[in-house]
Amino acid sequence: MSFKTTFIGAVEIGTSKIVALVGEYTGREIVIIGCGECASRGVIKGAVVDYRAATECTQSALELAERDANERIDHVYLSQTGAHLEGFYNEASLNVKAADNMIERDDIRTVCELAKAKDLPLGRMVVHHIRRPFRVDGRLVPTSPENLVGQKLEVGYWTVHGQEQRLADNIHVIRGFNLEVSELVLSSLASGHMVTSLEERQNGVLAIDVGAGTTDYVLYRNGAPHTTGVVAVGGGHITNDISIGLRLTWEQAEKLKLRFGRAVVQARDKGEKVWLDGNFSIGDRQFPRQAIEQITAARAWELLEVVKRRLGHAFAPETCAAGVVLTGGAAKLPALAMCAAKVFGTAARLGEAPSWVNENLRDPGYHTALGTLYYGVSVQGERSAAGRGRGGFLQSVTRLFAST
Amino acid sequence: MSKDIEAMPETRTWRDIPQQVRPRAMSREGRRRVAMGAVRAAVGAVVLGGAAWGAWEVAAVLRENPAALPDSAKTDRVKSLVLVTDGVLDRNWLARTLAIPSNAALMGLDLIKLRSRVLADAQVSSATIVRNFPDTLTVRISERSPVARLMAQSGGDAPRMLLVSRDGVVFEGAGFDPAMVASLPWLDGVKLVRRGPAIAPIDGMDAVAGLFASAKLEAENLYRTWQVVSLARLASDGEIEVHTRGGMRVVFGTNEDYLRQIARLDLLIDASSDPTRPLREVNLALGSQVPVAYGTAAPTLGDPAPASRSAAPVRPSIALPAFSNLHADANREL
Numbered sequence: 242m243s244f245k246t247t248f249i250g251a252v253e254i255g256t257s258k259i260v261a262l263v264g265e266y267t268g269r270e271i272v273i274i275g276c277g278e279c280a281s282r283g284v285i286k287g288a289v290v291d292y293r294a295a296t297e298c299t300q301s302a303l304e305l306a307e308r309d310a311n312e313r314i315d316h317v318y319l320s321q322t323g324a325h326l327e328g329f330y331n332e333a334s335l336n337v338k339a340a341d342n343m344i345e346r347d348d349i350r351t352v353c354e355l356a357k358a359k360d361l362p363l364g365r366m367v368v369h370h371i372r373r374p375f376r377v378d379g380r381l382v383p384t385s386p387e388n389l390v391g392q393k394l395e396v397g398y399w400t401v402h403g404q405e406q407r408l409a410d411n412i413h414v415i416r417g418f419n420l421e422v423s424e425l426v427l428s429s430l431a432s433g434h435m436v437t438s439l440e441e442r443q444n445g446v447l448a449i450d451v452g453a454g455t456t457d458y459v460l461y462r463n464g465a466p467h468t469t470g471v472v473a474v475g476g477g478h479i480t481n482d483i484s485i486g487l488r489l490t491w492e493q494a495e496k497l498k499l500r501f502g503r504a505v506v507q508a509r510d511k512g513e514k515v516w517l518d519g520n521f522s523i524g525d526r527q528f529p530r531q532a533i534e535q536i537t538a539a540r541a542w543e544l545l546e547v548v549k550r551r552l553g554h555a556f557a558p559e560t561c562a563a564g565v566v567l568t569g570g571a572a573k574l575p576a577l578a579m580c581a582a583k584v585f586g587t588a589a590r591l592g593e594a595p596s597w598v599n600e601n602l603r604d605p606g607y608h609t610a611l612g613t614l615y616y617g618v619s620v621q622g623e624r625s626a627a628g629r630g631r632g633g634f635l636q637s638v639t640r641l642f643a644s645t
Numbered sequence: 646m647s648k649d650i651e652a653m654p655e656t657r658t659w660r661d662i663p664q665q666v667r668p669r670a671m672s673r674e675g676r677r678r679v680a681m682g683a684v685r686a687a688v689g690a691v692v693l694g695g696a697a698w699g700a701w702e703v704a705a706v707l708r709e710n711p712a713a714l715p716d717s718a719k720t721d722r723v724k725s726l727v728l729v730t731d732g733v734l735d736r737n738w739l740a741r742t743l744a745i746p747s748n749a750a751l752m753g754l755d756l757i758k759l760r761s762r763v764l765a766d767a768q769v770s771s772a773t774i775v776r777n778f779p780d781t782l783t784v785r786i787s788e789r790s791p792v793a794r795l796m797a798q799s800g801g802d803a804p805r806m807l808l809v810s811r812d813g814v815v816f817e818g819a820g821f822d823p824a825m826v827a828s829l830p831w832l833d834g835v836k837l838v839r840r841g842p843a844i845a846p847i848d849g850m851d852a853v854a855g856l857f858a859s860a861k862l863e864a865e866n867l868y869r870t871w872q873v874v875s876l877a878r879l880a881s882d883g884e885i886e887v888h889t890r891g892g893m894r895v896v897f898g899t900n901e902d903y904l905r906q907i908a909r910l911d912l913l914i915d916a917s918s919d920p921t922r923p924l925r926e927v928n929l930a931l932g933s934q935v936p937v938a939y940g941t942a943a944p945t946l947g948d949p950a951p952a953s954r955s956a957a958p959v960r961p962s963i964a965l966p967a968f969s970n971l972h973a974d975a976n977r978e979l
Contacts, residue, residue, distance in 0.1 A: 296672050304674065357656065367658040409662045416666040419678035425659050 247621055248274075250306070250317035250420070251614035253428070254299060254411060256284050256454025256477060257570060260610040261302040261317075262602075263310035264618065268625065271618045273599060273611075275310025277302040286454040286473045287323035287428075289410040300418045316421040318617035319411060320609050321368060322428040322455050324473035325404040331359045332373075332397030342390045344377065349387060349394070356398045366408055368425050369401040371466045383464055401427055401469055424620060429457035429469050431612030432568050436592025437461065441563035447556060447585070448592065449548060450609060451571040453477045457609075458548050460555055468555045472547050476571025479540040486536050487528055493517060501530055502537035504580035541577055545584040556585070564588035570606035721751045724780040732788025733820035734768065739784055742766060751776050767816035767843055789814055791821065792854045793874065795832040811854040813846035828869070830857070834877030834886075849879045852899045856885055859903040864911050884930045891923070892940075898930030909935055 249271070251262045263275030279302040283291030307313060333355035337344050357370050375382040377391035386394060412422050433448030442461040450457040456472040479502065484494035501515050514527035549556060564587045567577055572591060581589035594603045598611060671679070728739045743759055756774045763772040763786060773785045791808035795815070798804040808818035809832060818826065832853075838845040853874060860868040875886040883899040897906050906929040913935065917924050925940035 292670075300672055300674055359656065361656060365657075366661065367656050403659070405657075405662065408659050412659070412662055412664060413666055413670065416664050416675075417671045418675045419671065419682065421664060 248310070248312045248314050249614060249617040249621060250303070250314040251320070251610050251617055252299065252303065252317050252415065253320040253431075253610040253613060254284055254287070254289070254295065254414065255281055255322075255452055255570075255609070256287060256475065257281055257452070258606070259284075259295075259298050259302045260607060261299070261306040262610050262614050263306045263312060263314055264614050265310075265312075266618050266621055268622075270597075271614065273602065273614070274312065275306040275308070276602065277305025277307070277309060279305070284454070286475075287321075287452070287471070288325065288407050289414060292410065292414065296414050296417045299414050303418055303420070314420065316423045317415060318424045318426055318613050318620075319415055319422050320428045320431050320613040321403065321408070321411065321425045322452065322457055322471055322609075323403065323407055324455065324471055325407045326368065326401055326427070326469075326471045327403070328399055328401045328469050329359070330397055330399050330468075332356055332395060333358075334393055334395040337392055337394055342392055344386050344389050344391060344394055346387055349375075349385065352394050352396050353398075356396050357400070359400065361402055364405050365402045366405050367400055367402050368408070369399075369427055369430070369469075371399040371401065371430075371469070373397045373399065373465055373467065374463050381463065399466065399468060423617065426613045426616045427457070427459075427469060428452075428455075428609045428613075429459040429471070430466060431610075431616055432457065432592075432608040433459040433461070433466070433566075433612070434615060435594055435608045435612040436566050436568045437563070439464065441566070444562040445560050446563035447552070447561055447565045449545070449565060449567050449572075449581070450569040451475060451544070451567065451574075451577070452569045452609075453571060456544060456548060456569070456571075458552070460552060460561070462560060468552060470548075470551050472544070472551065474544050474547060476569075476574070478544075479537050479571070479574070482536050482540050483533065487532065489517075497528065497533055498537060498574075501533045503534045503575045504538055504541035504577040505583075506531065506534045506538045507576070508534050537574065538576075538580065541574060541580050542584060545581050549584055558585065558587040561585075561587055564590065566590060566592040568592035568605045568608045570604075572605045721779045723749050723751050723754070723782050725782075727777075727781055727783040729783065729785040730788055732768070732786075732790070733822075734786065734788060735820060738819060739763075743782075743784075745782070751778070751780055751782065754782065765842070766819075767814050768818060770814075789816065791816075791818055791826070791829060792850070792857050793832045794826065794829045795835065795837075797837055807844075809847060809850060811851060813848060813850035815844040815847065830871045830887075831873045832876065833873050834875040834879075847876070849876060849899075852879065853885060856897055856903050860907055863904060864907050867907065867911060867914075882930075893924050894926045896926075896928040896930050898932075901930070901932060906930075913937060 246268075247266050249264045249266055251264070253260045257280070259279050259281050261275075261277040262273055264271045265274045279298045281295075282298050283289060283294030283296075284298075289295045303317075333352050335348065335352045335355065337348055339345060339348075353372070361367065373396070375386045376395040377386050377389050378393050380391070382389065408425065412425075415422050429448065429450055432450040437446050437448055443464040445460075445462045447458060447460045452475045454473070454475045454477050456475050458470050458472070459466050460468045476498075480491060480495045480498050483489065483498055483502075484491055487494065487497070489497070497515075497517065508531040511529060511531055513530045515530045515533070516525060516527055518525040565578075565581045565585050567581055567589065568591070578589040578591050592605060592608065594608060594611060602611060666675075723745055726736060726739055726743070726745075728734070728736050742762055742765075744762070745754065745759075754776070756776070760772050760774050763769055763774070763784060768789055769786045770789050771787045775783045775785070777783050789810035789812070792811050793809045795807055795809060796804045797807050805817075806826075807815050808821070808826070808829070809815055815837065832847075835847050837847075853876065857868070860871070870889040870891060871887050872890045873888040875888070878884040878886065879899070885897045885899065887895045887897065889895065895910060897903065909929055910927060913927055914924065917937075917939070921941065922939045923941075924937060926936075926938035928936045
């Protein structure tokens with residue numbers, strides 16, 4: 242069966258950097274043909290605070306990606322993070338209509354609509370409705386319950402919602418480049434899907450994406466996202482603590498964090514000193530290594546504790562057999578997995594991208610953008626499957642003009 | 646239940662956020678992309694529109710008045726006709742057939758009509774007509790070769806000779822060497838049927854042509870004596886009857902190899918060289934069994950009258966093919 246090749250764009254507007262990827266989707270596989278990256282400006286904790294600066298950086302990344310791919314994209318999938326994103330769980334149940342108790346498509350539609358129907362506070366908008374598995378008379382049904390027999394059908398949705406202005410700001414940054422936003426993708430879902438396997442999600446796994454400004458997490462159970470959340474603390478706060486504690490500039494503190502920071506204190510000798518630059522330049526000085534490690538370890542522990550506290554009863558080591566998977570740029574902090582294992586009381590590891598990802602994109606800092614692209618491919622594949630056989634030349638012409 | 650759904654609150658999603666951005670909020674690159682998009686759309690629309698308009702105009706001109714084509718296309722007159730053929734037809738025949746007016750322009754010619762004129766002569770099996778600018782019309786034809794001839798008469802007209810090609814097509818034949826035509830055997834036992842302005846092809850001619858080809862190639866001395874070939878029993882019995890100039894009747898079967906039959910005939914003729922008992926009839930259509938009938942020599946002046954029927958001189962069974970072999974079709978007769 243022939244399939245028209247499509248070009249898919251994915252953008253992550255992060256606190257430390259903005260990444261744009263262009264993928265070529267042939268219907269069977271996705272090939273990443275373009276990548277653009279730009280140091281982020283005008284973005285704090287995932288929220289756009291300086292429209293002009295954020296627009297320039299994003300568009301710079303998009304231009305680089307388009308130039309790298311040698312293709313022009315018309316729409317992108319945009320990852321979304323920020324402390325304004327919150328989630329709640331709502332479920333609904335109904336008695337099966339049919340006399341023979343066979344569940345019909347109409348029953349499924351109705352119970353889903355009921356579970357999704359929940360008033361939001363003023364100024365809040367839904368970003369994702371994440372469905373948890375159906376239950377028929379208490380029995381878990383991971384796929385569609387259509388044609389199964391039962392008296393009571395239940396379903397629950399984890400609804401992620403965000404502040405309207407923040408969402409609009411991110412969308413307008415993309416629109417400023419005359420690109421359409423096809424979908425908003427929760428950062429935690431994007432990166433979580435990239436670093437966990439289907440089996441791990443089935444057994445229960447917690448994926449934590451530690452970024453510069455925010456930490457996104459998603460807890461999977463029974464193969465589906467169970468709980469998501471965003472903590473407005475990230476690697477930037479560790480840098481900030483070093484900066485305050487050791488009286489350094491942000492850049493100097495960042496340099497020390499990258500070179501000597503650890504999530505678990507290893508240095509035993511209080512007298513061990515490390516140089517700031519190590520090049521004997523003016524202003525170069527020494528700092529106690531243990532002090533640096535103590536600061537980074539305390540902050541990392543605290544960050545993971547916050548995540549654990551947010552998860553509350555949703556997380557339990559026994560329901561999270563696959564443990565904790567860490568990703569994101571700040572997850573490269575040495576011994577963070579060890580720290581996470583202690584905090585959560587379960588196995589923890591640093592997430593790795595799938596084998597099909599190029600070597601230059603395997604860094605944990607790209608997992609969110611990769612996951613967003615992967616999400617776009619999934620959506621594209623579903624749309625193609627749904628729309629195959631319809632349209633044709635006329636529809637293509639209409640699309641050509643509509644896109645302009 | 647549906648009422649419950651209708652009563653449910655409308656949840657606002659991020660898709661409710663308008664994605665339109667004011668131009669002033671766009672970056673320079675964004676504005677450039679918008680402009681480029683508009684230009685692309687405009688160019689696309691102009692190209693599509695132009696192509697559609699052009700196609701419409703051409704179609705309208707061709708439909709309503711082909712003569713309304715631009716005069717510049719009509720200025721070059723046909724100055725020369727070129728005939729490329731694999732046969733005997735010449736340029737005079739071509740000029741007569743095409744009948745192109747002396748002031749006709751090359752672009753004004755209707756090539757389809759001219760080709761149908763060329764193909765109306767059944768001697769032409771295929772034709773291609775090409776305009777060679779600025780003023781030459783080139784006609785490439787492929788001709789049919791005759792393998793037999795027959796005499797036909799239509800109504801009260803005088804009988805006329807027609808030629809028959811290997812594929813059974815009957816045509817008048819122009820430009821052939823008279824000696825070659827005179828060497829062709831006559832056909833008998835066929836019914837000519839009108840099909841439109843032409844005569845329908847004769848069925849079974851490929852079998853006859855195969856026999857002729859084998860005889861001409863392997864035993865030309867025999868073939869030269871063949872005067873009349875009757876197809877009267879071809880369709881029913883698969884037999885081809887050949888009458889030689891010497892009065893011998895030879896029956897060939899289409900089911901057996903012609904070469905083998907011709908070899909047997911040659912052997913029989915060689916074996917019966919007695920002039921007093923000439924061969925009168927040979928039937929080669931029965932396989933290895935070959936019934937043969939002998940006659941007697943033609944009586945000369947002073948010879949006594951024959952005593953019995955078998956000793957009577959055998960009259961030539963066929964002198965010339967009868968002219969009454971035409972079949973009327975659609976109330977018309979040749």
